[in-house]
Each structure stands twice: as C-alpha cells, then as structure tokens.
Amino acid sequence: MSTKEVESVESILNKLPTKDRNFLMQVLYGRLPHYRLGPSKDSLKTVTDLEIVSCQFSCNEEQLRPPRKVTVGLLQNKLPIDTWAPITEMRKAMYTMAKEVLEVAHAGGVNVFCFQEAWNMPFAFCTREKFPWCEYAEEAETGPTTEFLKKLAGQYNMVIISPILERDVQHGDVLWNTAVIIDNHGDYLGKHRKNHIPRVGDFNESTYYFEGNTGHPVFETEFGKIAVNICYGRHHPLNWLGFGLNGAEIVFNPSATVGALSEPLWGVEARNAAIANSYYTCAINRVGTEVFKNEFTSGDGRPAHKDFGHFYGSSYVAAPDGTRSPGLSRTRNGLLIAELDLNMCRQVRDVWGFQMTRRLEMYAELLNRSTKMDFKPQVVKKSS
Amino acid sequence: MSTKEVESVESILNKLPTKDRNFLMQVLYGRLPHYRLGPSKDSLKTVTDLEIVSCQFSCNEEQLRPPRKVTVGLLQNKLPIDTWAPITEMRKAMYTMAKEVLEVAHAGGVNVFCFQEAWNMPFAFCTREKFPWCEYAEEAETGPTTEFLKKLAGQYNMVIISPILERDVQHGDVLWNTAVIIDNHGDYLGKHRKNHIPRVGDFNESTYYFEGNTGHPVFETEFGKIAVNICYGRHHPLNWLGFGLNGAEIVFNPSATVGALSEPLWGVEARNAAIANSYYTCAINRVGTEVFKNEFTSGDGRPAHKDFGHFYGSSYVAAPDGTRSPGLSRTRNGLLIAELDLNMCRQVRDVWGFQMTRRLEMYAELLNRSTKMDFKPQVVKKSS
Numbered sequence: 001m002s003t004k005e006v007e008s009v010e011s012i013l014n015k016l017p018t019k020d021r022n023f024l025m026q027v028l029y030g031r032l033p034h035y036r037l038g039p040s041k042d043s044l045k046t047v048t049d050l051e052i053v054s055c056q057f058s059c060n061e062e063q064l065r066p067p068r069k070v071t072v073g074l075l076q077n078k079l080p081i082d083t084w085a086p087i088t089e090m091r092k093a094m095y096t097m098a099k100e101v102l103e104v105a106h107a108g109g110v111n112v113f114c115f116q117e118a119w120n121m122p123f124a125f126c127t128r129e130k131f132p133w134c135e136y137a138e139e140a141e142t143g144p145t146t147e148f149l150k151k152l153a154g155q156y157n158m159v160i161i162s163p164i165l166e167r168d169v170q171h172g173d174v175l176w177n178t179a180v181i182i183d184n185h186g187d188y189l190g191k192h193r194k195n196h197i198p199r200v201g202d203f204n205e206s207t208y209y210f211e212g213n214t215g216h217p218v219f220e221t222e223f224g225k226i227a228v229n230i231c232y233g234r235h236h237p238l239n240w241l242g243f244g245l246n247g248a249e250i251v252f253n254p255s256a257t258v259g260a261l262s263e264p265l266w267g268v269e270a271r272n273a274a275i276a277n278s279y280y281t282c283a284i285n286r287v288g289t290e291v292f293k294n295e296f297t298s299g300d301g302r303p304a305h306k307d308f309g310h311f312y313g314s315s316y317v318a319a320p321d322g323t324r325s326p327g328l329s330r331t332r333n334g335l336l337i338a339e340l341d342l343n344m345c346r347q348v349r350d351v352w353g354f355q356m357t358r359r360l361e362m363y364a365e366l367l368n369r370s371t372k373m374d375f376k377p378q379v380v381k382k383s384s
Numbered sequence: 385m386s387t388k389e390v391e392s393v394e395s396i397l398n399k400l401p402t403k404d405r406n407f408l409m410q411v412l413y414g415r416l417p418h419y420r421l422g423p424s425k426d427s428l429k430t431v432t433d434l435e436i437v438s439c440q441f442s443c444n445e446e447q448l449r450p451p452r453k454v455t456v457g458l459l460q461n462k463l464p465i466d467t468w469a470p471i472t473e474m475r476k477a478m479y480t481m482a483k484e485v486l487e488v489a490h491a492g493g494v495n496v497f498c499f500q501e502a503w504n505m506p507f508a509f510c511t512r513e514k515f516p517w518c519e520y521a522e523e524a525e526t527g528p529t530t531e532f533l534k535k536l537a538g539q540y541n542m543v544i545i546s547p548i549l550e551r552d553v554q555h556g557d558v559l560w561n562t563a564v565i566i567d568n569h570g571d572y573l574g575k576h577r578k579n580h581i582p583r584v585g586d587f588n589e590s591t592y593y594f595e596g597n598t599g600h601p602v603f604e605t606e607f608g609k610i611a612v613n614i615c616y617g618r619h620h621p622l623n624w625l626g627f628g629l630n631g632a633e634i635v636f637n638p639s640a641t642v643g644a645l646s647e648p649l650w651g652v653e654a655r656n657a658a659i660a661n662s663y664y665t666c667a668i669n670r671v672g673t674e675v676f677k678n679e680f681t682s683g684d685g686r687p688a689h690k691d692f693g694h695f696y697g698s699s700y701v702a703a704p705d706g707t708r709s710p711g712l713s714r715t716r717n718g719l720l721i722a723e724l725d726l727n728m729c730r731q732v733r734d735v736w737g738f739q740m741t742r743r744l745e746m747y748a749e750l751l752n753r754s755t756k757m758d759f760k761p762q763v764v765k766k767s768s
Binding site: 006007008009010011012013015016020023024028181183187189190195196197198199200201211215216217218219220225232235236237238240241242245246247261264265268269271272275276314321322323326327328329330331351352353354356357358359360361363364366367368370371377378379380381382 | 400565599622624625629649706707711735738740742762763
C-alpha cells in the first residue's frame with residue numbers, strides 16, 4: 001500500500017544550478033544572499049512591454065447553483081515617467097497607460113479590475129516630504145481619477161478598484177489611503193480606507209494618513225462580493241477575517257512592498273488568508289524602482305539615498321482551497337487575468353468547515369480580555 | 385539605479401525536468417497531477433533510518449539581553465509495527481523508538497522536544513471503531529507514556545511535549561486529544577487540549593473527542609515560553625493569535641495530515657502564524673502510510689479501503705521574520721533539530737510593529753457583534 005513518494009521539495013531544488021537554487025530558496029524560504037539573473041525569455045504575448053499571464057480556477061459543478069465565473073484583472077506597473085514630473089504630466093501618463101491596459105483587460109474578459117496601491121502617483125511616502133506629494137490627493141467620489149475611470153468602467157462593463165491618496169475635504173482636508181470602487185455601470189459604489197498603517201523600514205505612512213475609519217466593507221457587485229485589504233493590512237489576519245465575516249468572496253490586496261524584508265512573506269500571507277477565510281485573494285505589488293529627486297534616510301544606518309529598493313511585483317491570486325496562480329514577474333509591467341468560480345468559496349467551507357469550527361465566541365471573549373490594562377495572560381509555571 | 389532582478393520563481397522552475405517542476409508546483413502551488421520519484425540519495429547521517437536535518441536561526445546581538453538560544457527537536461515517525469498489533473506491543477515498540485531518538489536528540493543539544501500528534505498509537509480515527517483504539521487513551525499526568533517520558537526528560541534535561549489520546553477519569557472517562565508538557569526536571573508541567581476538531585475527509589474526530597476546554601495556555605519553561613497548537617488548529621488564525629496574546633515564543637503544531645487536500649496548505653499556515661504573531665512555529669506531520677485491519681469508507685464515493693493515504697511528513701520550523709527551515713522528507717522518519725534565538729521575537733515586533741498596529745479593540749467589538757444572531761454584515765450595495 002505504501003507508494004514511492006517524492007523525497008522533498010528541497011531534493012529537487014538541489015538539482016538546480018546553485019544560483020537558481022539559492023534564488024528559489026530566497027523567495028520560498030528567505031534570507032539567502034541576493035544576486036542577479038538576466039530576464040527570462042518567456043513567450044508571452046506583450047502589449048507595450050506588458051506581460052500577460054492568465055489562469056483559471058475551477059470547482060465542482062453543483063445541482064442547484066450554476067457556476068459563478070468571474071474574471072479578475074490585476075495590474076502591476078512601473079511609473080511611466082520620472083517621479084519628479086509635474087503632477088498633471090504624471091496623471092496624463094498614468095491615464096494613458098491605464099486606458100491601454102484596460103482595453104487589453106476588456107479583451108481578456110475581465111469583470112473586476114484592480115490597480116496597485118496609490119496607483120496614479122509615485123510611492124513617495126518614504127521621502128517624508130509633504131510637497132508636492134500631498135497634491136496628488138483627490139476626493140474619492142469626485143476626483144479626476146475617479147471621473148476618468150467611471151467612463152471606462154461603464155464602457156467596458158467592468159468593476160474597477162482604484163487605490164488612491166484621498167483628500168477628505170468634508171473633514172478638515174485630511175488625507176487617507178483609500179480604495180475607490182466603481183461599478184460596472186460607471187457609478188461610484190463606495191470606498192474603503194486602509195485599516196493598518198506601517199511604521200517600518202522606509203515607511204511611517206502616518207506622516208501622511210492615519211488608520212482607516214471605514215470598518216470592513218464588502219461591496220456587493222454584479223460580479224460577486226468584493227473587498228479591499230490595502231497593503232500592510234495583509235500582515236493582520238484579523239483584517240482578513242473582518243472582510244470574511246462580512247461575506248467577501250474576493251479580497252484584493254493592492255500593495256507596494258520591496259526587498260528582502262517582505263519578499264519571503266509575500267507568497268504566504270494573502271494565500272493564508274484565502275485558506276483561512278475560504279475566499280479568493282488577489283495580491284498586487286508594484287514593480288520597478290522609483291528614484292526621487294531629493295535624498296532621504298531610512299533609519300537603518302545606511303547613508304542617504306534616493307530610492308528605497310526594488311518593488312518586486314510577483315502579483316498573484318490565491319484560491320479558497322489553497323492553490324495559487326503563477327506570479328507575475330519581479331521585473332516587468334504585468335497583467336494577471338484569472339477566471340474564478342466563486343462557487344468554490346462555499347464548497348471549500350463545506351469541505352473544510354473552518355467557519356463552523358472556529359469558535360468565534362471564545363475568541364471574542366479572549367480579545368475583549370486581552371485589551372484590558374489588567375489582562376493576565378494564561379501562563380502555566382511550575383509552582384515552587 | 386534599476387538592477388537586473390531575477391525574473392520569477394516560475395522561470396527557474398521551468399528549467400527543471402517537467403516531472404520535477406510539476407512536483408514543485410504541486411507542493412508550492414497545488415493541484416497538479418500526482419506522480420512518483422525514487423528516494424533521494426542525500427548524505428545525511430542516519431540512525432535506524434532516521435533522517436537528521438539541523439539548522440539555525442539567528443538574529444541581531446543586543447546590548448542589554450544576551451542571546452536566548454534554544455534548540456528544538458521535532459520528530460516525525462512511522463509506526464514501527466502493524467496498526468493492529470496489541471496495544472502493549474505497540475507501546476513497547478514506540479517507547480523503544482522514542483528512547484533511541486531522544487538519545488540522538490540529546491546528543492544534538494535539543495532542549496525542547498516535540499512528538500507528532502497522538503504519537504504513541506496509530507492515527508485510527510478514520511476507522512470510527514471505538515475498539516481497540518479508545519484503549520490507547522491514558523491519563524495525562526499519570527499515564528504510562530507520561531511516566532516513561534518523565535524519566536528521560538529528567539535524564540536529558542529536556543522539555544518534552546507528548547501529544548496523546550487522553551482519558552479524563554475525573555470527568556466521566558471522556559477522551560481528549562491532548563498535549564502533555566513535561567519539564568526538563570522530569571516533572572509534569574501541564575497539558576493542553578486540541579481546540580479545533582476536524583469534520584473533514586476521513587476524519588470526524590468528534591467521534592472520539594470534543595473541542596478542548598483548556599484555553600490557550602503558555603508554558604513557562606527554562607527554555608522559553610512554549611505552547612501547542614494541535615493539528616487542525618493550524619487552520620485557525622485566531623487559535624495562533626490566542627497563544628500569541630498569552631506570550632508564546634515557540635508554538636508547536638503536532639499534526640497528522642495526508643494528501644492532496646492539505647499538502648498545498650502545509651507550508652503556508654504555520655509559517656503565516658509565525659509571521660503574524662512574531663514567534664517561532666514548529667510544524668510536525670506524521671510520515672508514512674498506516675494500513676488498518678478492517679476496511680472503512682470516506683464519504684467521497686470511493687470504495688471501502690484500509691488506509692486513508694500517505695502522511696507526507698515535511699515537518700519544518702518557521703521564524704518570526706518569515707524564514708523557514710528546510711522540511712524533513714515526505715517519506716522517512718526524521719528528526720529536525722533547529723537552534724532558535726528567542727530574541728528574534730521581540731526584535732521582529734520592534735521592526736514590523738504588528739502588535740502595535742493590530743487594533744485589537746476594533747476586532748474584539750467586531751467578533752462580539754458577528755456572533756449575535758441579528759448580526760448585519762457591513763455590505764455596500766447600490767441604492768436603486
């Protein structure tokens with residue numbers, strides 16, 4: 001009855017040339033030295049150097065529900081022009097790029113499209129400069145980027161998630177890191193503000209905006225119930241859980257993250273969230289290196305510099321059953337098109353039963369207790 | 385400033401022979417067809433066909449705290465004799481194996497040792513037979529296995545975690561899936577009962593035992609604060625969080641899991657828990673195939689059979705910074721010896737700040753609300 005099972009992942013990785021093996025170990029396991037390889041010669045169709053990867057997640061047919069197939073599009077893109085270009089020029093270049101990509105996405109059958117975090121501007125929060133970056137902020141419902149995308153969303157019958165820097169003019173002109181949701185008729189549906197704000201590495205983003213006050217909204221669209229966990233919120237299982245409790249079937253995670261600190265985590269977190277909550281997750285990272293005009297320091301002993309490292313792309317989709325798509329490249333603009341059958345969410349819930357077995361009451365009580373100043377952790381010591 | 389970054393994990397995997405690549409994709413991404421390879425010819429030292437893998441996790445030196453190095457030992461082992469052997473013989477064979485391995489672990493400097501789930505018996509819960517399997521149950525504090533290990537723990541100055549089937553004679557003779565913690569002086573320190581019980585695939589373990597009633601205890605030992613998340617509890621981020629809230633530095637996850645359903649999840653969940661909670665996790669799976677005397681069915685349309693698939697081993701350790709050890713094999717008995725510096729936990733907390741930024745109050749409130757019968761999910765729809 002015993003079968004000759006494959007020895008291990010490692011035993012196969014060891015067959016690779018040392019450099020390749022080390023790279024895989026770095027990404028999959030973390031913390032090996034960095035090195036470089038030339039670009040791969042893949043044979044993918046390209047549009048303006050846009051890598052296009054497509055894949056499909058399927059599940060069982062059911063008797064009472066038809067399949068609920070939804071195609072998502074995830075875009076990772078470099079800045080088309082220099083970071084210090086005038087804002088109007090940057091916007092123009094971004095809109096040109098976006099228009100072209102959305103046309104491709106439409107041709108690829110995309111129903112729900114998501115851009116990367118703060119997609120229409122440089123990721124300038126490392127600089128700690130307020131000028132000119134705060135000027136990129138715009139009103140969620142009526143700003144130029146929302147207006148621009150509303151037209152295309154209606155034209156292409158596509159829900160579009162547009163993560164921007166938001167200016168809330170109704171409440172003292174404050175900024176937020178916000179995802180705007182535009183429905184497939186070109187109407188503004190709502191917004192969500194980033195729940196967890198990093199103070200790590202090059203980024204204390206609370207220089208610009210605070211922890212979001214929009215809860216964990218789930219947006220009911222014609223293509224399923226969707227939600228947005230913005231960037232650093234992916235490190236927080238409770239944030240993912242919040243969207244799950246509210247009924248999300250797809251949670252997008254538009255991000256901007258670089259280098260050795262986060263790359264070993266990248267393939268783990270959004271994927272774990274898909275598993276734990278039995279929904280789809282779509283992890284989108286920026287790609288490329290953004291160089292700024294003025295130098296800045298990073299609080300890590302290094303000399304001042306003008307960029308904070310390489311956004312490694314590698315955007316991917318993870319499914320409720322733990323499978324995941326190939327990643328987009330670490331180096332190029334890329335569009336990941338994935339067809340999802342949303343019926344998989346409930347099928348996996350029925351198979352694994354995580355929702356039934358999760359004992360939320362016990363944890364509600366524990367979390368309540370743990371936030372009290374007189375919280376006594378449950379520690380077992382030897383009585384002596 | 386732009387560097388030639390490596391293209392992608394996939395581009396390197398594509399250099400491998402198709403079979404190898406498919407295997408890696410299966411394990412890392414899931415859901416490719418199964419196939420077989422011969423055993424690898426690794427050059428590891430062996431004792432009674434015991435693969436030994438050792439590794440080390442280190443972190444920065446600090447000014448005020450010396451390094452806190454602790455060596456853990458994780459054992460994955462096949463049954464030494466047939467599942468239907470008499471209980472006394474099975475115990476004897478298991479104790480002989482354990483004694484030998486603990487001697488090796490001691491020679492390897494292990495401070496805290498953990499066995500796989502229900503380590504001293506076949507994983508017979510698929511059979512739904514009460515006889516003879518319930519007879520394996522023993523009292524946590526005074527049972528023969530605890531008595532046996534107390535001597536060795538004292539002799540080797542080693543904390544031992546012994547996951548067993550517990551019989552609670554004080555409360556109506558009920559059974560529990562329990563981990564017993566024996567300290568390095570050979571004294572019983574305490575126990576923890578599995579918090580989440582599966583009803584999936586071949587296992588509705590509630591045929592034998594219910595959800596644990598011991599909370600999320602952390603055991604304060606001379607080698608750090610440890611906890612045990614038993615098997616199916618690894619799918620529940622809140623269970624991992626519970627041990628974190630109580631101060632765990634290392635959480636062991638003794639498991640018993642097989643096949644295509646869980647293998648793509650195996651490398652993700654315990655690793656994500658290490659990241660999210662900034663502690664070490666030690667994931668231990670059984671290895672080998674256990675064949676039973678009487679046939680049973682699995683509720684999946686397949687004919688009756690006598691085994692429920694291959695336990696794929698692949699035990700590993702994950703660190704707070706997201707790095708992980710190589711896995712033990714998918715096929716052989718194995719001992720993973722990992723030296724951890726517990727100082728890494730707080731260092732990662734300071735760097736990433738997940739504990740500071742996690743907004744527990746918000747989630748305590750959400751969890752409270754979500755358990756109410758009149759819970760209204762936060763859903764945004766178009767008003768029409």
